[in-house]
Amino acid sequence: MRILSAVLLTLVLFFSADLSSGQEPAGDFIKLPSPEVKGSVSVEEAIDKRISIRDFSGEGLSLEQVSQLLWAAGGATSDGITGATRAYPSAGGLYPLEIYLVAGNVQGLESGLYRYEWRKHALIPLEKGDLREKLARAALSQRMVREAPAVIVVAAKLEYTVRRYGQRGAERYVSMDAGHLGENVHLQAHSLGLGAxxxxxxSDKEVKGIIGRKDEMPLYMIPVGKPALRGKQ
Ligand SMILES: Cc1cc2nc3c(=O)[nH]c(=O)nc-3n(C[C@H](O)[C@H](O)[C@H](O)COP(=O)(O)O)c2cc1C
Structure with a gap:
């Protein structure tokens, strides 16, 4: 019975831990500093103090901060059972979300659009130039999108989840995945003394145009930076 359970568990893990999302990078990539897996702010404290931050100080982000935020968004982690998974749970281990970075004021990183390649913890440069103004216009001119030093954009390859789960996957699971990812970024930002x-x-159409992917459904923009004022103390 025990052996049968072990075999079944292995099969379930094998078929569920796809961890997919994302083509392998074709060209150059920018390796990010290794993420920290220990911090000085507890999960409880981050949950208690997290609030939406819409006013940023004007300071830039360091590459270490960007690295940490992207790792929390969807980087590789180790769960001790399968050996490797990612920073947030995903229905069926299908991971349909792509993570983009629109950098405007990040030390050591040219302004531009990048895709986060989680397997390598690296950025794939996609387009040069400051795209924040364009992104803000796509977001009904919400000024924090223009004023944040960087914006994380999350888009879904819906077919990854729909192929297995049909309508239920499209209507529920993909958005649930994005919610998990978003809260990770929120909590990580707070623990770094940042806000998001x-x-x-x-406009889905305009954001698709900015990331250059008509086949992906944009779900979130996450402006992140140093808060102008501290939130709840
Ligand atoms: C799915 C989703 C979409 C959101 N969209 C926006 C938005 O477009 N603009 C904005 O200023 N805040 C947006 N928010 C932030 C909410 O307004 C905010 O989380 C809510 O008012 C609660 O405040 P708190 O995060 O400070 O606790 C969004 C939040 C979620 C979860």
Whole structure:
């Protein structure tokens, strides 16, 4: 019975831990500093103090901060059972979300659009130039998108989840995945002394144009940076 259970568990893990999402990078990539897995702010404290931050100080982000935020968004982690998973849970281990970075004021990183390659913990440069103004216009001119030093954009390859789960996957699971990812970024931002806000109000068509992917459904923009004022103390 025990052997049968072990075999079944192995099969379940094998078929569920796809961890997919994302083509392998074709060209150059920028390796990010290794993420920290220990911090000085407890999970409880981060949950208690987290609030949406819409006013940023004007300071830039360091590459270490960007690295940490992207890792928390969807980087590789180790769960001790399968050996490797990712920072948030995903229905069926299918991981349909792509993570982009629109960098405007990040030390050591040219302004531009990048895709986060979680397997390598690296950035794939996609386009040069400061795209924050364009992104803000796509988000009904919400000024924090323009003013944050960087914006994380999350988009879904819906077919990854729909292929297995049909309508239920499209209507529920993909958005649930994005919610988990978003809260990770929120909590990580707080623990770094940064702030973030989830932005869901934008033109899908315009954001698809900015990330250059008509086949992906944008779900979130997450402007992140040093808060102008501290939140709840
Ligand atoms: C799916 C989603 C979409 C959101 N879209 C926006 C948005 O477009 N603009 C904005 O300013 N805040 C947006 N928010 C942030 C909420 O307004 C905010 O989380 C809520 O008011 C609670 O405040 P708190 O985060 O400070 O606790 C969004 C939040 C979620 C979860």
């Amino acid at each position: 806000v989830m932005v869901g109000a934008f």
